[in-house]
Amino acid sequence: MAALNDWQERLEETALEPVRRTGRRFWAVVVTLVAIIGWGAYAYSVQLRDGLVVTGMRDRISWGLYIATFVFFIGISHAGTLISAILRVSNARWRTPVTRMAEFVTVVALICGASFVIIDLGRPDRLLNVFIYGRWQSPIIWDVLAITTYLTASVTYLFVPMIPDLALFRDRLADRSSRWRGWLYRTLAIGWHDRPAQRRSLGSAIGVLMILIIPIAVSVHTVVSWIFAMTMRVPWDSALFGAFFVAGAIFSGIAILIIVMAILRRAYHLEEYVTEKHFVYLGYLMAAFAAIMIYANISELLVHGYKLREGVEFHFRQLFLNEFAPLFWFYLLGGLVAPIVIALVPATRNVRGMVAAAILVTLAMWIERYFIVVTGLRVPLMPYEPASYAPTWVEWSLLAAGLAAFALLITVFTKIFPIIAVWEVAEDHEATAVDAGAAIPTGAIPAVDRPRLAEEGGR
Amino acid sequence: MMAITRRSTRTVAGLLACFAIVVAFAGPAIASHVDVSVASIGEVAVGETVAIPVALRTTDGSPLAGTVVTFYLHMAFAGVEGEAEIGRVVTDESGVASLAYRPRLAGHHELRMEYLAAGATETESTTTVVEVTGGAQLYQSPAGVDVPGVGVELLMVVLATVWTVLFWVVLRIVAIARAGGEAGDVGREVRR
Numbered sequence: 001m002a003a004l005n006d007w008q009e010r011l012e013e014t015a016l017e018p019v020r021r022t023g024r025r026f027w028a029v030v031v032t033l034v035a036i037i038g039w040g041a042y043a044y045s046v047q048l049r050d051g052l053v054v055t056g057m058r059d060r061i062s063w064g065l066y067i068a069t070f071v072f073f074i075g076i077s078h079a080g081t082l083i084s085a086i087l088r089v090s091n092a093r094w095r096t097p098v099t100r101m102a103e104f105v106t107v108v109a110l111i112c113g114a115s116f117v118i119i120d121l122g123r124p125d126r127l128l129n130v131f132i133y134g135r136w137q138s139p140i141i142w143d144v145l146a147i148t149t150y151l152t153a154s155v156t157y158l159f160v161p162m163i164p165d166l167a168l169f170r171d172r173l174a175d176r177s178s179r180w181r182g183w184l185y186r187t188l189a190i191g192w193h194d195r196p197a198q199r200r201s202l203g204s205a206i207g208v209l210m211i212l213i214i215p216i217a218v219s220v221h222t223v224v225s226w227i228f229a230m231t232m233r234v235p236w237d238s239a240l241f242g243a244f245f246v247a248g249a250i251f252s253g254i255a256i257l258i259i260v261m262a263i264l265r266r267a268y269h270l271e272e273y274v275t276e277k278h279f280v281y282l283g284y285l286m287a288a289f290a291a292i293m294i295y296a297n298i299s300e301l302l303v304h305g306y307k308l309r310e311g312v313e314f315h316f317r318q319l320f321l322n323e324f325a326p327l328f329w330f331y332l333l334g335g336l337v338a339p340i341v342i343a344l345v346p347a348t349r350n351v352r353g354m355v356a357a358a359i360l361v362t363l364a365m366w367i368e369r370y371f372i373v374v375t376g377l378r379v380p381l382m383p384y385e386p387a388s389y390a391p392t393w394v395e396w397s398l399l400a401a402g403l404a405a406f407a408l409l410i411t412v413f414t415k416i417f418p419i420i421a422v423w424e425v426a427e428d429h430e431a432t433a434v435d436a437g438a439a440i441p442t443g444a445i446p447a448v449d450r451p452r453l454a455e456e457g458g459r
Numbered sequence: 460m461m462a463i464t465r466r467s468t469r470t471v472a473g474l475l476a477c478f479a480i481v482v483a484f485a486g487p488a489i490a491s492h493v494d495v496s497v498a499s500i501g502e503v504a505v506g507e508t509v510a511i512p513v514a515l516r517t518t519d520g521s522p523l524a525g526t527v528v529t530f531y532l533h534m535a536f537a538g539v540e541g542e543a544e545i546g547r548v549v550t551d552e553s554g555v556a557s558l559a560y561r562p563r564l565a566g567h568h569e570l571r572m573e574y575l576a577a578g579a580t581e582t583e584s585t586t587t588v589v590e591v592t593g594g595a596q597l598y599q600s601p602a603g604v605d606v607p608g609v610g611v612e613l614l615m616v617v618l619a620t621v622w623t624v625l626f627w628v629v630l631r632i633v634a635i636a637r638a639g640g641e642a643g644d645v646g647r648e649v650r651r
Contacts, residue, residue, distance in 0.1 A: 136611040149621055191639020198638045205631035212624050
């Protein structure tokens, strides 16, 4: 009884801790990230001033680092969908301490990813042309619609389950935090007082959102793949591209989530809630998706390689034997095979092993996105010498700035919003305690009498 | 003085002799035994099909039937200039070869018609000009497969459904806020 109360108190304190205290290390990280973003802003100003000629992109290879990074970011935005929505639908209880982080990753990755499309335009004012002159027949328009819808749904899906925790912050930090924070929590908590009517509305909203967001997320990455697959280019000529992209997105999303989890766990001392179990379970999921990716690669490469149409031979040579071979083999062995081995071998089935596997997967998936874009465009359409592409310092700077912006937004989010879904973790713990026959604290509504919010979603 | 005059006379005579030799050799090749006439085309619009008739007759006026006439269009693209063959037509019994030509670009079109008359050893040619006006878009993508019900309307229905559901979620959030407001009012009443 007292133990459960203590546990609840400790959980709330852990969730409040990042907001209450800010150390020097935090500011050092922020300053470093802002400096990188500042350098990126300078690089972007050079690009705006002189045009896209300052990049390595030319007429024949007209997409490069920017579009590869856009695809990469949109991919990792699937972390929230998988961990939060799919695992919520499947009622996997272990997910609760990491759902909020996954939802953060989704929203932040979408914002960063969308920015890279604007950077790639060269002339950001021409973005409006998509709306003024856009054609319904164009996959670009479908992409804009899908990403806009996904961003809206993801922000909503981040906000709705956070309402009870925002109310907790409002109540616990009243008169103990700055005025703007008090206003922010009061506004965002939208008058949450844990009333039955509020619980019903919250439960039904989460229930609908968690189902709705899965097809939206799948549609987003499928449509991103169509931008390539619906173009008359030999390496992109594949009906498998949509499924391939979705699988790759979830795969890289899990990897990024593991890395973010590891950093936040260490920075905010979340070891009690984000345990080795979470890393290993996510590692298993990552290994499963690695297997799916291996299957998709074999299917794709074998079908194209067996027929070996004109451009395919060139494409295969550049990937397996020539210019891109070292990195491509790293993608296959380091990014797809190694995570499975790490997850299967008991000695590496721990936090460190899973983080190492996640780093490998993240690197490999970025390389894969780069290869899809650049090697695809490199295959000559006519009998001329293949073009070459090398990113310039402007492109590398903007890539670094994009990654820094991703890290900065996550860092700032953790200082303002609850990084753990307190009410979900508490409900899960309570249910586990009831299952184990533990006593219910005095005054607390027994879980059997008070329906769990998660169950009010109509499942 | 006399010597200079004599030398000049010899030079002029030599030049005249050379000219006579050149004319003597070139004469048979230059002299044509075919009369060719091309009807004036005038102005046509882009996309409009126009006939370009070429009439071949012998010098005595009889039509030259069965002669292949090749039509070339002078073109310039990406800094490269040259002639593109646009068709071949055989002259009919009245000696006329008519090509149906559909210009795809506005502007000044120069056409050259080349033929090798029966009994001749070298090809001959004539030219004509067609002035093309207008700017109609001639490329039309094929209609494709029109599956009933699958189109922009379906996309709109799917999008509308998704956004309606999202709007419903927003209404749930409003309901939460209203329930919170009512709870706050009740709390204030109790405190009074």
